[in-house]
Amino acid sequence: MSAPSSTTTGITAPQSDIDLFSDEVLSVNDDAVFAQLRELGPVVYLPANDAYAITHYGEVRAALSDPVTFSSKAVAFNPQMNEILSGTSLAADPPEHGKLRAILTDNLSPRAMRGMKDDINASARQLVSELIQQDSFDGMADMAVAFPVSVVLDLIGVQGDLRERILPWGEAAFNLLGPLNERAQASFPVAGELFKWTHEEMQGADLAEGSIGRAIFEASERGDISPESFGYIVHQILAAGMDTTITTIGNALVLLGQHPEQFQKLREDVSLVPSALAEVLRLRTPAPVFGRRATTDVVVGGTLIPAGSQVAMCYGAANMDPQKFENPDVFDITRNAVDHIGFGYGIHSCAGQGLAKLEINGLLTAWAQQVEDYRIGAVVPRLNNFTRPYESIEITDIRRA
Incomplete structure (x- = not known):
């Protein structure tokens, strides 16, 4: 880490002994951890992660708007993964980022997604109709996982036995x-199978005709993108197109079940579904911390971040910043928090958010239309270094509308 330049001024960041990726932090409500960091200042140095955490909404959003100063070549918190991600739009800076991103957005644009809307909504209605015939079900396995996995694998064109392996990958x-903690070390062999398939074994013929995966393969054959980028892009869609969506569906079920008055508002007016989704993403950001690298000495909120530093963009802290959102701890589906950063912001905002919104809006609409009331039973968290999923969510006492 370089020393501050003589032309850069700013106070030294306060420090905290919080480890953003420890079992202790991941197993508790992020709100309390992020609130503690926000109170220390807009930038806090975390020795346990050797990273500068940006915690306030305005500062996080401004940093995300400046990809020159805050490079995405350190989106992960370990050098090995950053090297693996080299060549993907997730870990690319301008100008390379633009071409890689275009392949994703061309296939995941609102126009491209529009043709899928009716089928997704019909599938959501069918799934909800089947689930509510039961006395209880697991909101994670039976809904939050089952629905987006089916949609995304069809979209990519994944066929056969591989479909069962994609989610754990x-x-x-x-x-x-x-960071390379025990959880990450244990994941290397499993993730390695995904990397091997997407980068070495996958062929265009493996993907269904008319699928996005097949279209990306054909783009590589035409020379629009490099052959190596084909595997990287499919890998990105598979990973990001499911896990954060799965987490958000689980969060929506839990929050609406824990706040029945909000669920009743949704039932009475399903046009509130997009606003409800925005509030879920704000209150329970599915991937609350993203990495960046400071390319130069930079002052953020009056605090100096030295060149070369790992930076932790705390989306989850920003989305709960009381300077931005009034009564941020309150779950209010009428808030319409359209300026949340649950999907990120700037050139690296989630490329798959259009698909995620279609899936989640379809499910929430079907759920509100077909269910009068329900209860949340046992909720079991699942620890992950990056997302905040549940292992299981017990849905009970379902009253059909």
Whole structure:
């Protein structure tokens, strides 16, 4: 880490002994951890992670708007994963980022997604109709996992036995975006299977005709992107297109079940579904910390971040910043927090958010229309270095509308 330049001024960051990726932190509500960091200042140095955490909404959003100063070549919190991600839009800076991103956005644009809306909504209605015939079900396995996995694998064109292997592959890949702790080390062999398939074994013929995966393969054959980028991009869609969506569906079920008055508002007016989703993403950001690298000495909120430093963009802290959101701890589906950064911000905002919104809006609409009331039973968390999923969510006492 370089010393501050003589032309850069700013106070030294306060420090905290919090480890953002420890079992202790991941197993508790992030709100308390992020609140503690926000109170220390807009920038806090974390020796346990050797990273500068940016915690306030305004500062996080401004940093995300400046990819020159805050490089995505350190999106992960370990050098091995950053090297593996080299060549993906997730870990690329301008100008390389633009071409890689275009391949994703062309296939995941609102226009491209529009044709899928009716099928996704019909599938959501069918799934909810089947689930509510039961006395209880697991909101994670039976809904939050089952629905997006089916949609995304069809979208990519994944066929056969591989469909059963994709979800654990994706979860392992997310674990590797944190530091190389025990959780990440255990994930390397599993994630390695995903990397081997997407980068060495996968062929265009493996993916269904008319799928996005097949279209990306054909783009590589035409020379629009490099052959290496084909595997990277499919890998990104598979990993990011499911895990954060799965987490958000689980969060929506839990929050609406824990706040029945909000669920009743949704039932009475399903046009509130997009606003409800925004509030879920704000209150329970599915991937609350992303990495960056400071390319130069930079002052953020009056605090100096030295050149070369690992930076932790705390989306989860920013989304709960009382300077931005009034009564941020309150779950209010009428808040319409459209300026949350649950999907990130700037050139690296989630490329798959259009698909995620279609999936989640379809499920929440079907759930509100077909269910009068329900209860949340046992909720079991699942520790992951990057996302905040549940292992299981017991849905009970379902009253059909």
